[in-house]
Structures are given as structure tokens and as C-alpha cells.
Amino acid sequence: MHVVVAKGxxxxxxxxxxxxxxxxxxxxxxxxxxELTEPSVGQFHVPGVDATFHSVARVCxxxxxxxxxTGMGRDGAVGLRAMRDRGAATLxxxxxxxxxxxxxxxxxxxxxxxxxxxIGAVAASVIEAVCRGAHPGAVGGERAVNRPLDTVDFALLxxxxxxxxxxxxxxxxxxxxxxxxxxxxxxxRAARTSRRxxxxxxxxxxxxxxxxxxxxxxxxx
Numbered sequence: 001m002h003v004v005v006a007k008g009x010x011x012x013x014x015x016x017x018x019x020x021x022x023x024x025x026x027x028x029x030x031x032x033x034x035e036l037t038e039p040s041v042g043q044f045h046v047p048g049v050d051a052t053f054h055s056v057a058r059v060c061x062x063x064x065x066x067x068x069x070t071g072m073g074r075d076g077a078v079g080l081r082a083m084r085d086r087g088a089a090t091l092x093x094x095x096x097x098x099x100x101x102x103x104x105x106x107x108x109x110x111x112x113x114x115x116x117x118x119i120g121a122v123a124a125s126v127i128e129a130v131c132r133g134a135h136p137g138a139v140g141g142e143r144a145v146n147r148p149l150d151t152v153d154f155a156l157l158x159x160x161x162x163x164x165x166x167x168x169x170x171x172x173x174x175x176x177x178x179x180x181x182x183x184x185x186x187x188x189r190a191a192r193t194s195r196r197x198x199x200x201x202x203x204x205x206x207x208x209x210x211x212x213x214x215x216x217x218x219x220x221x
Contacts, residue, residue: 010034020047027055045075049103053079062087064130067122068100068113074106081112089129092116 004010006018012032020026024036025048035055039046049068053076056064066083068076070093084090092104092113097120107113117125 002078006034009033020052022047027051028057028059029055032059032104041056044170045073048054049076050079054082055117056086057082057086059086060086065126066090067092067126068107069119069122071103072202073102075103076103077106077110077112080107081110081215084112084114089121090114091125093122 001016001017003019005016005021006026010018010033012018012028012034018026018034021098023046023108025046027035027037030034038204046167053066057079064083066080068091080090090113092107094116094176095101096117098104104113104116108116114127123192146195
């Protein structure tokens with residue numbers, strides 16, 4: 001993923017991580033625009049996660065996922081609760097994998113966390129929440145349940161990749177795409193197989209005269 005230091009007026013783009021610059025709060029505004037503001041009087045943590053989470057809660061509501069990982073203090077706990085109150089999915093790192101179980105513990109004490117997870121399960125849970133477009137506490141009908149990567153619903157992940165990236169996958173395989181761009185060798189093999197079986201042998205023309213059909217959106221010309 002592309003990682004940048006945020007600038008005021010930036011529009012949030014897919015596949016990009018935005019870091020708040022030193023000494024300023026990073027807020028999300030309507031239109032998914034970034035605004036950088038001076039810290040409020042008495043604000044101890046700068047940049048402040050609470051400020052960011054509050055702005056995301058106002059702009060995105062339930063269409064967001066908030067994650068609070070290991071850290072000292074309480075920053076982020078109140079903002080994460082605001083996100084949860086607006087219907088967003090909220091995750092916290094568990095004590096056993098936290099170097100400092102401060103911020104996640106404060107969020108848990110405020111009932112701001114839907115699910116508390118070991119660090120190794122956080123990424124998979126974020127992906128699952130995005131694919132479902134739903135509150136992760138409802139996944140599996142339980143809350144605060146650790147879900148390792150091998151329990152993620154890969155059918156939902158494949159559907160998400162089909163809709164957003166136009167990729168198609170063989171049903172029996174989780175990682176090998178059936179067709180991709182640019183054209184890969186397996187596309188050529190599939191085209192040759194389709195060409196051999198598409199017409200009766202008696203009606204076949206010499207191979208040089210045939211034009212292979214398109215296979216799963218991958219041009220063979």
C-alpha cells in the first residue's frame with residue numbers, strides 16, 4: 001500500500017495510508033477530504049486519534065472500521081466509542097499480544113470494542129468486515145470472538161474482488177485467478193483447450209485458420 005503524510009485538502013484514495021503530520025490533528029470531512037487542525041487547548045496526545053475517530057464517525061457512520069492497537073494512555077477510546085455508537089465496526093488488540101495494554105484496555109472499559117483480537121487476526125477481521133459491509137460483531141452471531149485467518153469467509157472475499165477489481169477465481173482454489181490482466185500463460189492454455197473442444201472434429205478447420213474465443217474476459221488476440 002502507498003503510505004503518505006497527509007496534506008490538508010487531500011481526498012482519501014483507495015489503497016493509500018495517510019499519516020497525520022506532527023503537531024496537527026487529522027480529520028475527515030464530507031467528500032472524504034482531509035483537514036488538518038491545531039490541537040485543542042489541553043490536548044495531551046498530538047496528533048490525537050480521538051479527533052480522527054470522531055470525524056470519521058460523523059462523516060462515515062456505519063460505513064467504517066475502527067481499530068485500536070497497543071499503546072500507552074487512553075487516546076482513541078472515546079473516539080472509538082463514538083464510531084461504535086454510529087454503527088461502525090470496532091476492533092481492539094487483546095492484552096496477550098499488546099506491548100502496552102493501555103489504549104485498547106481503555107476502549108474496552110468504555111464498551112467501545114466489538115471484538116478484541118490478537119494482532120495476527122486483526123487484518124483478516126478488517127477484510128471480512130469490509131467484504132460484508134456489516135458490523136463484525138454480527139459475524140458468526142458472536143462478539144469478542146477470535147477469528148484466525150483460516151476461518152475467514154473466502155467466498156465473500158472473492159465476491160468483493162470480483163465486484164471491485166473484476167477478478168474471477170476458480171471455485172476450487174482460493175489464490176489462483178482464472179483470468180488476469182495482462183494475459184497469462186494459463187489464459188493461452190484455456191484458449192487452446194476451448195478451441196479444440198468447441199467444434200466437432202469433422203468440422204474443424206486447420207489450426208492456423210481458427211481464431212480462439214475470448215476466455216473469461218481475457219482477449220486472446
